[in-house]
Amino acid sequence: MNEFGGKWTDAKIEILVEYASAYLIIMNKYANRFGWNLLYFDGFAGSGYITKGSNENKKVILGAAKRILAIDEPRSFDEYYFVEKDTHNAQELKGSISSINKKVYVVNEDCNAKISSMGRFLKSPKGKNWKILAYIDPCGMQLNWNSLTSLKESNVDAWILVPTGMGVNRLLKKDGKISESWIKKLETFLGMSRLDILNNFYNQTDVFTLFGEEKVTTKTERAVEKSAELYMNRLSELFKYVTEPYVLKNSSNSIMFHFFMVSNNKNAVKIANEITNKYNNK
Ligand SMILES: C[S@@+](CC[C@H](N)C(=O)[O-])C[C@H]1O[C@@H](n2cnc3c(N)ncnc32)[C@H](O)[C@@H]1O
Incomplete structure (x- = not known):
């Protein structure tokens, strides 16, 4: 089981789930008409559960993987691809979702290799019919810039947690x-x-x-804010649109992470911005 996070862990998952729900409502209108398949890709999937707090304040919440798998209305994704490098976490996740009747892959590998494979797939003739919602939620600096470059100009909307x-x-x-x-x-x-x-x-x-x-x-x-601006500028070299970030702060009000969403679709980023604004103002 993964152990981390403060209040931001809940907010980050709520933002993702809210966006995924809006994404599926929109895709429900177009996917059949245009013959698109929908994939959810989670690069740092975890074990399925998250433990927060300590001792008597300990609380277990569902991780993003299980929350996304639970969305059925108005439709679900066609396939789910979960990447988790830690063997124990990958096994735990696999076990906890084994009864779900959906097309799910749990891969015990490094996310960087899988993002590059996804980029190549999306550029292949077969990949042209796929739309991907990706969630990249590392606990540290495990995401290599080079991996992201493989997604340039692809049909992917990606939420990326940046440890600024x-x-x-x-x-x-x-x-x-x-x-x-x-x-x-x-x-x-x-x-x-x-x-x-x-x-x-x-x-x-x-x-x-x-x-x-x-x-x-x-x-x-202001090196933290500067690193967020720098990363945002780097992202806009790969994707046409980048949201304003959701800013994750610890209990002493220090910034820990910035959470961005990137897409080549203007409306997608408009919707994502509305969601992040709401959570930034909470
Ligand atoms: C912040 S946790 C993810 C939590 C998860 N998104 C959730 O909602 O439950 C980060 C996870 O990434 C895994 N991890 C670390 N480095 C990785 C890598 N290079 N590739 C894939 N997974 C990795 C860790 O084992 C850990 O389970």
Whole structure:
């Protein structure tokens, strides 16, 4: 069973379920007419259940996979593809949905490989008849930028959780002295060179000291918000439309994640924006 999250975990799932319900209402009108098949793809599917809180405040809620599988009206998806890297979680998920009479795949692999396969499939002649709603919900920086590029110009609406505060900002050390492994992680996650990353988040100034001129490196103000803007701009290089994010904060009001939805369909993003606005203002 997955253990994490505060109040945002519920909100994130509610946003997804609200969007999926609206998506299926719209697709119900068009899918038959145009011969489209509908796939739900979940890249970080979890075990099916989420445990929140600790000890006496412990609470178990249904994970997104089970919530999405429960939507039947006005129609359900034609197929469901769940990716989960942890073998135990994948088995637990498989077991808990085995009685559901729907076409479901649970794959115990790395999401990055499967996103790339999905991108290739969507560009193949067979893939042209498929519309995909994807949910990419990592707990950290496991999503590689390179994997997302395979979805460029595809028939996919994707909700993507970006660990701006929890991930990127934590690796961007104040003095700019970032270890080689962290710089590599940032490069893979953002799909940018180290020089571009450093130029985005650090300033160098000349300071006159007793011993002459010295260069001082300082981290930019509001690095979390800046990393969200940067990621949003990167997403808009792959997808025509990107929503304003739903901002996930912890109990001390620090930003942990930004939750975006991307699509090549203007109306899809309009609907998603209405939902995220509502939750941002709650
Ligand atoms: C935040 S949890 C997902 C929760 C899930 N969306 C839900 O609503 O229940 C992230 C999950 O991703 C899995 N995971 C971590 N790295 C992964 C990877 N590279 N590919 C696929 N799954 C991964 C973890 O084992 C964990 O179960």
